[in-house]
Amino acid sequence: MMTMKDWLKQIIPPVGNRATFDDVNPATLEVIATLPKHTAKDAEAAVVAAERCFHTWSETTAQQRAELLNKWGDKLVEHKEKLAEIMVLEQGKPLAEARAEVDYSLSFIRWFAAEGVRAEGRVIPSPKPELRLMTRKMPLGVVAVITPWNFPAAMITRKMAPALAAGCTVVAKPAEDTPLTALALVHLAKEAGIPADALHILTGDAKEIGPVLTGHPHIRGLSFTGSTPTGKRLLVECAATVKKCGMELGGNAPFIICEDADIDKAVSGLLAARFRNAGQACNAPNRILVHEKHIKRAMEILKEKVPGVRAGNGMDAASNIGPLINKPARDKYLAMLDDAKAKGASIVASGGSPEGTGHFAPAVLLSHVSTEMRVWKEEIFAPILGLVPFATDEQAIDLANATEAGLAAYLYTPSIPRAWKFAEHLETGMLGINASLISQACAPFGGVKCSGLGREGSHEGLDEFMETQYLAWGV
Ligand code: ADP
Secondary structure, eight states: OOOHHHHHHHHSOOOTTSOEEEEEOTTTOOEEEEEEOOOHHHHHHHHHHHHHHHHHHTTSOHHHHHHHHHHHHHHHHHTHHHHHHHHHHHHOOOHHHHHHHHHHHHHHHHHHHHHHTTOOOOEEOOSSTTEEEEEEEEEOOEEEEEOOSSSTTHHHHHHHHHHHHHTOEEEEEOOTTOHHHHHHHHHHHHHTTOOGGGEEEOOSOHHHHHHHHHHOTTEEEEEEESOHHHHHHHHHHHHTTTOEEEEEOOOOEEEEEOTTSOHHHHHHHHHHHHSGGGGOOTTSEEEEEEETTTHHHHHHHHHHHGGGOOBOOTTSTTOSBOOOSSHHHHHHHHHHHHHHHHTTOEEEEEOOOOSSSSOOOOOEEEESOOTTSHHHHSOOOSSEEEEEEESSHHHHHHHHHSSSOOSEEEEEOSOHHHHHHHHHHSOOSEEEESOSOOOOTTSOBOOSGGGEESOBSTTHHHHTTEEEEEEEEEO
16 A cells, blocks of 8 residues: 555656745645746646647547546545545645545546537528538637635546546646645546646746746636636736636625524534635635524524534544635634624634644634625635624625625525525525535536636536537538
8 A cells, every 4th residue: 555655756746956835734834745836938848748639639539538537537536535635634624525525526527527428519400501500519729727725626627627528638737735636636647548748737836837827829728716816817817818718716605594494404504514614615605694583593503503613633533624724814814803803793602723833713603793894795715604684685685796706695495486586686606595515516616797707517617618610511
């Protein structure tokens, strides 16, 4: 059995004479690995190699690509434990969540292996007797993939699997905080027989690598998941070469508990989704709107439950949440709490958190949250929870929509007419109705407004990496 140390040696690329950076465990602040800071020149070389490979990869059949993707999937199954452990080490999430993320990552590989063979064109009834009209789907070409640190495995496979299935080749830059998971996944892809030049990982500085990925004329698409300000910037950079952009950006999800909701069910849905990954998810419930009739009871349940949300090292089975990803994330958490307290909120319950090293942040429940606070206006990305009361459905809809974000929303009500009314009026790409954990490989994930462009997963997720070519045949 190969040790983790030996495995890491295999997956970490050679440093050469490049500068390096450290991958640090956010729970212990220990250095896990030292990686090369790839340069703009490295990025250009990767694009050239990926482009060369595109010509052969795109000419394989969809079935051949599906077979290789499934072999890649088998490798994830085989190495699930090691992948989960790497994720805990560099990202901090509890091991159980990391294992679930490996399964979730695998689901994208399986889904797109199956979906790639259905990239069908169509025959269009022609208005002219002398013409026959049809379409075919073709891969974009070399695509760039830029991923965040919060779901370091799933965000890679959610993009790479459809890209490969479509016939594209990929140059990817994972987040600086979590490069090992991406390297491990691509190492397994190569072991599975996917050509070495079909997938490239660049590690290091976004400022150095980013401009090559957004500016290179041979890169035809960019699939990005990250913050809204970075996404807006990348869109501008991609404009010069008119790349097809898939943007999965920040959210500020409302979680609406209606007058007729089952309050126990709603609060348990809220707790599961709010504290998952220590709150570091773009679709996490952020603005909790509770009908005034339920506020007292909801606070009572939460006051009882939140102290049980223990922060700790993800390898410790007793930890419900891991640390935050880095110091800036913890500083932001503290600043948001200060802002809330200065504007009238108070901490009424708090989960445990270890002393000493690590970017730990205890789960907290705030009372008297108002719409003036940062915890309301901004994406929190930390384990902070507070409720805001509302009186009417219309008021809840107005409050929910009063943001530039429109990624996910959650609604608890047993009423079908009420659910329809909210679905039709909420400005959101995704709506969980009496459900708070909604992401699935087979369903379209994505936002409206400033939360992004395009969809990932589902058959829409394959289209992101394809163009439709229209053929008009004279007969
Ligand atoms: P966060 O603030 O959550 O780290 P970011 O949007 O900054 O979110 O990061 C998401 C991903 O985008 C990371 O891989 C990061 O390195 C990358 N990134 C950040 N800035 C740029 C940039 N200017 N060009 C290219 N990639 C970038």
